[in-house]
Amino acid sequence: MDLTGLRVLVVEDERKVARALQEGLLREGCVVKLASSGEEGFFEAMSGEFDLILLDLNLPARDGLEVLQTLRKRRVSSPVLVLTARDSVEDRVLGLETGADDYLTKPFAFAELVARMKVLLRRGHDDVSDTLAVSDLELQSATRSVTRNGVPVHLTAKETDLLLYLMLHKDQIVTRAMIARDVWHDTQRATPLDNVIDVHIAHLRKKVDDGRPVKLLHTVRGIGFVLTQKKP
Numbered sequence: 001m002d003l004t005g006l007r008v009l010v011v012e013d014e015r016k017v018a019r020a021l022q023e024g025l026l027r028e029g030c031v032v033k034l035a036s037s038g039e040e041g042f043f044e045a046m047s048g049e050f051d052l053i054l055l056d057l058n059l060p061a062r063d064g065l066e067v068l069q070t071l072r073k074r075r076v077s078s079p080v081l082v083l084t085a086r087d088s089v090e091d092r093v094l095g096l097e098t099g100a101d102d103y104l105t106k107p108f109a110f111a112e113l114v115a116r117m118k119v120l121l122r123r124g125h126d127d128v129s130d131t132l133a134v135s136d137l138e139l140q141s142a143t144r145s146v147t148r149n150g151v152p153v154h155l156t157a158k159e160t161d162l163l164l165y166l167m168l169h170k171d172q173i174v175t176r177a178m179i180a181r182d183v184w185h186d187t188q189r190a191t192p193l194d195n196v197i198d199v200h201i202a203h204l205r206k207k208v209d210d211g212r213p214v215k216l217l218h219t220v221r222g223i224g225f226v227l228t229q230k231k232p
């Protein structure tokens, strides 16, 4: 599933975060509208013309939860993904009870946001599972658990982010610059991350491919990496 043409409302008062989200979503082909306060977000959302709403909770003028509550009361049914720095179970429960469809704690990898968005949109249409797969390698995007041929593969959080990103771009070559930008959120590249990325790729490859007849994670010399079951 791709996000091309998806109409997304981003309600976020931190300009840097809002702009980063906008840029990322535009790259995915989405049509993006930004709202920088709860009030503005509420009125935009009331138009009902969005396929998905990304809603920050800590907002000026009107708190995110209040916005959400009012929208649901007014029967605005667009899926809402709550983005928040509040990392507490109560907030999470409160958010979901208020009518959020999913919840992501800041900071998060953009790739993870995209994966969650896809899960939400699929949920809205049919009941396709939220499993990403390349050959017998599977990643459950909700629980972030990984298996190969049914056997659990234990990854660190960063390795999981990296695998998720590669899975979302399966059969496509991913450059180190793309990984630095989207997985490490390093847009300046003042300190080149290449070595760090290579180390993580090496660990990931070891866990995913070692001892398997079919290798999935390949290095494309001089360019980057590709996760594929075809021979690159």
Ligand code: CA
Pocket: 012, 013, 014, 056, 057, 058, 059
């Ligand atoms: Ca905020």
